[in-house]
Amino acid sequence: MKIGYPCINRGIGCTANSTFRLANYSPDNLVNKVTNNLACLKKILEYNVDNNLLFFRISSDLIPFASHPICEFKWQDYFKEHFSELGSFIKKNNIRISMHPDQFVLINSPKEEVVKKSIADLTWHCEVLDLMGLDDSAKVQIHVGGIYGDKESAINRFVRNYKKLPQPIKRRLAIENDERLYSVKDCLSVSEMTKVPIIFDSFHHSCLNDGQTMREALGLIQQTWNKHDGIPMTDYSSQQLNSKVGKHTEHIDIKDFRKYIKRTKGIDFDIMLEIKDKEKSALKAIKAISA
DNA sequence: AGTTGTCAAGCTAGT
DNA sequence: ACTAGCTTGACAACT
Numbered sequence: 319m320k321i322g323y324p325c326i327n328r329g330i331g332c333t334a335n336s337t338f339r340l341a342n343y344s345p346d347n348l349v350n351k352v353t354n355n356l357a358c359l360k361k362i363l364e365y366n367v368d369n370n371l372l373f374f375r376i377s378s379d380l381i382p383f384a385s386h387p388i389c390e391f392k393w394q395d396y397f398k399e400h401f402s403e404l405g406s407f408i409k410k411n412n413i414r415i416s417m418h419p420d421q422f423v424l425i426n427s428p429k430e431e432v433v434k435k436s437i438a439d440l441t442w443h444c445e446v447l448d449l450m451g452l453d454d455s456a457k458v459q460i461h462v463g464g465i466y467g468d469k470e471s472a473i474n475r476f477v478r479n480y481k482k483l484p485q486p487i488k489r490r491l492a493i494e495n496d497e498r499l500y501s502v503k504d505c506l507s508v509s510e511m512t513k514v515p516i517i518f519d520s521f522h523h524s525c526l527n528d529g530q531t532m533r534e535a536l537g538l539i540q541q542t543w544n545k546h547d548g549i550p551m552t553d554y555s556s557q558q559l560n561s562k563v564g565k566h567t568e569h570i571d572i573k574d575f576r577k578y579i580k581r582t583k584g585i586d587f588d589i590m591l592e593i594k595d596k597e598k599s600a601l602k603a604i605k606a607i608s609a
Numbered sequence: 610a611g612t613t614g615t616c617a618a619g620c621t622a623g624t
Numbered sequence: 625a626c627t628a629g630c631t632t633g634a635c636a637a638c639t
Contacts, residue, residue, distance in 0.1 A: 339635065340617060386617065422618040464620050
């Protein structure tokens with residue numbers, strides 16, 4: 319079991335997700351930002367290794383506008399060595415990596431244009447992981463998508479479009495249960511038809527489920543992970559008190575976390591802590607499971 | 610130097 | 625038909 323946090327380290331003094339406005343796009347600007355982002359990513363990963371945090375989500379802002387038509391710059395070639403070096407560090411230290419394109423990436427949209435842009439976005443995410451030389455256990459996670467008035471046809475559209483995806487995307491794509499539309503059960507029916515592995519989000523599951531306990535849900539999604547995919551990835555968070563249902567907590571509720579670990583004992587999975595204070599909570603969590 | 614509005618992209622639910 | 629909210633950090637323009 320590895321513990322990690324997404325995209326940002328709040329204490330280290332640099333960011334690996336610095337971007338700029340589309341209006342300010344230029345190859346120079348891109349090179350500058352990406353150079354800094356990659357340098358910071360290295361620092362974050364070093365910090366993580368030093369602190370036994372061996373699961374990390376790389377920000378989708380690592381390469382700003384990578385899949386936008388404006389970006390004709392061949393960043394893949396320009397930063398080839400950087401990626402390869404980062405990849406070696408990741409492999410040497412046995413770090414698990416994920417990426418999570420945002421809400422605009424929808425492969426089940428009825429709009430062809432949206433699907434096309436989504437595939438372009440998935441392509442660059444996978445290219446980054448490929449340039450690092452990472453195996454199939456480095457995943458790119460998305461949600462199933464919208465309902466568009468008819469869930470069954472929305473699911474069928476996902477399956478149809480999934481089957482047409484290029485192999486470099488298929489080998490890395492994973493779907494995650496969300497808090498409003500697609501539950502673990504829904505994801506399972508998608509996975510049955512596509513063999514796509516499911517990332518279990520415990521917080522979303524507490525918002526939307528079909529009656530399964532955390533343990534039952536984890537047991538179900540575990541079966542969607544093949545050997546080459548690695549052990550299941552999961553997201554963990556908890557409710558921010560006195561806030562709207564679904565809001566992620568500011569700091570880890572270590573009591574709730576311990577309970578979760580206890581209830582899921584015996585199942586091996588990696589945990590991404592989707593918590594605002596990032597590495598601070600991750601340090602508490604790693605301490606809690608090591609104790 | 611600090612504050613606030615805005616940012617490439619989409620969908621759902623509520624009016 | 626239209627818009628706020630999702631959920632969110634950081635850029636960029638403004639005090």
